[in-house]
Amino acid sequence: MNETDKNLLKEISEETSKAPDAYNIRKNGKSVDRKTNPFIDIVPKEDNKGIDVYVKENTLLGIVHIPVILTESGLKDVVYNDFHIGKNSNVIILAGCGVHNDEHKDTEHDGIHRFYLEENAKVKYVEKHYGEGNGKKILNPVTEIFMKKGSNMTMDTTQIKGVDDTLRETKAVLEENTTLVINEKILTNETQNAKTVFEVELNGKNASTHVTSRSVATENSSQEFVSNIVGNAECYAHVECDAIIKDKGLVKAIPEIYAKNPDANLIHEAAIGKIAGEQLMKLMSLGLSEKEAEDVIIRGFLK
Amino acid sequence: MLEIKDICFERDHKKILDHINLVLDEEKFYVITGPNGSGKSTLAKIIMGITKPDSGQILLNGEDITSLSVDERAKKGIGFAFQQPVRFKGLTVYDLLKISVNKEISKKEACSILAKVGLCAREYVDREVNASLSGGELKRIEIATVMARNPKVAIFDEPEAGIDLWSFQNLTEVFKDLEELNKGITLVISHQERILEIADEIILLEKGKIKQIGEKEEMFKLLFEEPKCCRKEGGCCERDR
Numbered sequence: 277m278n279e280t281d282k283n284l285l286k287e288i289s290e291e292t293s294k295a296p297d298a299y300n301i302r303k304n305g306k307s308v309d310r311k312t313n314p315f316i317d318i319v320p321k322e323d324n325k326g327i328d329v330y331v332k333e334n335t336l337l338g339i340v341h342i343p344v345i346l347t348e349s350g351l352k353d354v355v356y357n358d359f360h361i362g363k364n365s366n367v368i369i370l371a372g373c374g375v376h377n378d379e380h381k382d383t384e385h386d387g388i389h390r391f392y393l394e395e396n397a398k399v400k401y402v403e404k405h406y407g408e409g410n411g412k413k414i415l416n417p418v419t420e421i422f423m424k425k426g427s428n429m430t431m432d433t434t435q436i437k438g439v440d441d442t443l444r445e446t447k448a449v450l451e452e453n454t455t456l457v458i459n460e461k462i463l464t465n466e467t468q469n470a471k472t473v474f475e476v477e478l479n480g481k482n483a484s485t486h487v488t489s490r491s492v493a494t495e496n497s498s499q500e501f502v503s504n505i506v507g508n509a510e511c512y513a514h515v516e517c518d519a520i521i522k523d524k525g526l527v528k529a530i531p532e533i534y535a536k537n538p539d540a541n542l543i544h545e546a547a548i549g550k551i552a553g554e555q556l557m558k559l560m561s562l563g564l565s566e567k568e569a570e571d572v573i574i575r576g577f578l579k
Numbered sequence: 580m581l582e583i584k585d586i587c588f589e590r591d592h593k594k595i596l597d598h599i600n601l602v603l604d605e606e607k608f609y610v611i612t613g614p615n616g617s618g619k620s621t622l623a624k625i626i627m628g629i630t631k632p633d634s635g636q637i638l639l640n641g642e643d644i645t646s647l648s649v650d651e652r653a654k655k656g657i658g659f660a661f662q663q664p665v666r667f668k669g670l671t672v673y674d675l676l677k678i679s680v681n682k683e684i685s686k687k688e689a690c691s692i693l694a695k696v697g698l699c700a701r702e703y704v705d706r707e708v709n710a711s712l713s714g715g716e717l718k719r720i721e722i723a724t725v726m727a728r729n730p731k732v733a734i735f736d737e738p739e740a741g742i743d744l745w746s747f748q749n750l751t752e753v754f755k756d757l758e759e760l761n762k763g764i765t766l767v768i769s770h771q772e773r774i775l776e777i778a779d780e781i782i783l784l785e786k787g788k789i790k791q792i793g794e795k796e797e798m799f800k801l802l803f804e805e806p807k808c809c810r811k812e813g814g815c816c817e818r819d820r
Contacts (some may be wrong), residue, residue, distance in 0.1 A: 489669075519666070558665040559631055562678050562724060563653040572678065574671030 277308075280376050286343045287406040287437075288372030296341040296370070300327055302355065304348045316340055316367070326356035326388075329369075332363035333394070345374045349411050350381030358390045359395040361427075372404035375439075380409070384414040391420070393427035401431045407438030414441045419441040423456065425480065427499030430457045435470065436578065437463070452480025452509070460489040461578045464497035464525070470534035474503040478511035488516045493525030494576050501529045507540025517546040520577060522570070580604055581626070581732050582762055586635035588621055588787075593625070595621050596632070597787040603732075606815045608758040608765045610775050613784035617766045620662065622784070623736050626766070627659040639731070656763070658730030662737045664721035672720055673704045679727040680736045696723045696753050715746030722753060731763040739771045747771070772803070 277285075281303065300318040301309040305324065312318050315335040319328045329340060346353060361367060376452040393399060407413035421429060435442060448456050456476065464470050476485050485505065493499045505513045519527040531544035550574050559569035581603040588596040596618045603609055611619045622632040626637060628649040636645045644652055667675070676689045690700030696719040706712065708720060708805045718738060726731055738754070739747050751773045757765060758777050767774055775781055781798040791801060 342750055375714060552665070554661070554663075554665045555667060557649060558661060559678060560649040561629075561659045561661075562675075562728070563650055563655050563681055564678060565650050569650075572670070572674075573667065576674065579669045 280347055281345055284347070284374030284376055284406065284408070285343055286342055287408075288374045288404040288551075290339075290347075290370050290402050290404070292339055292368065292370070294339065298329070299341040299343075300329075302342070302344045304346055304351055305353045305355075306377065316390040318342075318434060321356060322448065326358070329357065329359045331359070331361045331365050331367050331397075332389045333364060335367060336367040338367040339370070340364070340367060341370045341453045342344065343371065344387065345400055346375045346385055347375070348375070348382050349377050349379035349383055352384040352386075354386045354388070354538070355387045356390070359392065359399075361391065361393045361399055364396045365394075366398040368400045368402070370402050371419070372402075372406070373415055374405075374431070375413040375415070375520070376409045377407070377413050378409040381412045382414055384416070386416040386418070388418045389420070391422065391429065393421070393423045393429060395424045396426040397424070398427065399429045401429065403431070403433045405433075405435040405442070407440070409438075409467060412440045413438060415439050416443045417445075419446045420548045421446070423448065423450045423454040424439075425451050426453045426498075428455045429451065429453075430459075432459045434578075435463070436461070439464075439470070440466075440468050442470045445471070445475075447475045448485070450479060450483035450485065450511075452546040453482045454480065454484070458485070458487045460487075460491075461557045462489070462491040462499060463494070463574070464499055465491070465494045466495040466497060467495070469499075470497075471500040472502070474505075474515075476503075476505045477508060478506065478513060479508045481510045483509060483514075484512040485514070487513075489517045490519070490577055491517075491527065492520045492578060493527050494521065494522040496524050498526040499528070501527070501531070501546075503544070504532045505529070505534070505542055505544075507533070507535045507537055507542050508535050509536070509541035511541070513540075513542045515544040517544075517548075518577075519548040520551055521548060522550065561569040580638075580640055582638040582735075583622075583626070584636040584638065585658070585676060586622070586625060586637070588618070588625065588630070588632050594787045596625070598665060599635070599789060601782065601788075601789070601792075602677045603616055603766065604763045605731075605764055606762055608777055609767070609780050609781045610778040611766065611768045612770060612775060613790070617784040618787040619784050623659070623734050623768055624767070626732070626734060627657055629659070653728075656731030658725040658728050658733045658754040660721045660725045660733075660735040660738065662768075664708075664717040666717070668707065668709055670708050670715070671705055672708055675708055675720070675724055676704075676727055681728075692723050692727045693720070696720070696754070697749055698707045698723070710725045715742040715750075718742050718750065719753070721743075722750075726757065729763075733763060733765050735765075735769075737770075739766050739769060739774070748773075751777070757760060758765060758781050771811075775802070777798070
């Protein structure tokens with residue numbers, strides 16, 4: 277592993293209280309390192325098209341790390357990763373994709389992640405996307421989540437730097453007494469494009485979801501946020517899309533909620549605007565320049 | 580010393596400030612009072628640089644600061660507590676205090692700043708400065724961000740606005756301490772008798788002009804005793820006719 281690889285890994289990694297119990301590192305379309313333990317198994321799919329991660333029933337506090345790095349310009353890497361989370365288990369899954377592309381050819385990573393949560397399973401899924409170098413970097417992550425009775429999942433997804441084009445799709449189907457929390461943070465600059473789509477079906481009684489998207493579009497970049505939440509039962513959903521626009525940045529938000537059951541309780545909020553003048557003024561009155569004040573506000577907003 | 584020289588400010592053909600002249604000295608606690616629309620907040624904002632005057636000058640210790648921006652004035656030692664404290668998504672009280680003092684401080688140091696405004700600090704230091712805090716809490720944090728800078732000129736724009744009476748009673752204690760400890764100039768815009776009571780000097784603004792400046796005793800006579808007839812139903816003051 278060279279310095280570029282190490283830097284990419286650092287950018288997409290998250291600090292955890294202990295070292296991962298299991299991991300799989302994928303570089304330029306191939307697994308380069310893997311570790312498993314008796315509770316968490318990682319099995320490669322045929323043709324190196326991805327992995328199956330099996331978490332045994334009742335596994336407590338397992339940490340799984342599955343980073344992907346791409347350094348070969350012009351490569352299009354499509355990977356299918358499936359996560360089978362056993363009953364009553366509790367795991368943290370850290371995923372991410374770092375792309376280094378210095379050449380003119382496009383580099384693309386399409387990661388399709390499917391989560392199957394058995395009854396009462398609990399997952400915290402953290403995903404980071406990062407790009408560097410002058411060549412075009414394209415990331416199209418797809419996340420599909422299937423939640424059995426009593427399961428709980430939190431998904432934190434962040435794309436802060438260097439991804440030129442992205443279509444991020446998240447689909448979830450929730451059974452009874454399940455909770456899905458999604459926190460998304462995106463910053464785009466230059467002429468980058470980002471589109472995110474959330475589709476959540478709340479099918480069971482007491483299923484609930486809270487989707488929060490905070491995004492900043494600067495320079496000539498553009499973003500689109502689409503959410504479609506369907507309440508098929510006595511359920512609860514709250515969708516928030518909060519965006520800051522700067523320079524010539526564009527943001528379009530299309531939050532859709534559809535109550536198909538009279539006991540469904542669905543809320544959506546969407547707010548797009550420039551940094552409030554009084555926020556800048558307050559920080560400037562504490563001695564920050566306008567530029568410094570903007571940076572502080574954006575960093576805080578995406579924290 | 581802060582000198583305000585011949586400040587004028589007009590909007591929509593209305594004179595908001597009409598040739599204001601003031602000299603404010605160190606270690607003094609000034610309160611600007613007057614009816615709504617008399618120009619108090621505009622004057623405070625002009626001193627901070629938030630609003631630009633149409634004409635006139637502001638001098639801080641002899642230096643003309645009229646053309647300086649808000650952040651440049653902040654660096655020269657002017658502090659301003661906003662009437663409506665600003666909320667920030669994602670910024671904690673600790674973040675804001677670190678910006679205020681312009682250096683890395685420990686959480687313990689941040690707590691001791693908050694304690695000065697009567698907040699049980701440990702509960703607040705990691706909270707976001709957002710709508711989850713009450714009006715009184717936000718106000719105290721706002722005041723703390725100004726006090727933490729030890730400004731040469733500390734301006735507080737209507738600290739009583741938007742908070743309940745109970746919180747305000749506690750807040751007057753903060754200003755009493757400030758009056759005793761602050762070596763610089765303290766300038767508070769207020770309608771509240773409890774704040775006026777702390778003042779070394781009271782400045783009465785009316786219709787954009789300084790109507791009178793004086794020490795507490797003489798000003799209290801003017802403010803609270805003379806217009807007794809106003810308190811009667813349907814009554815009015817002689818001097819208003």
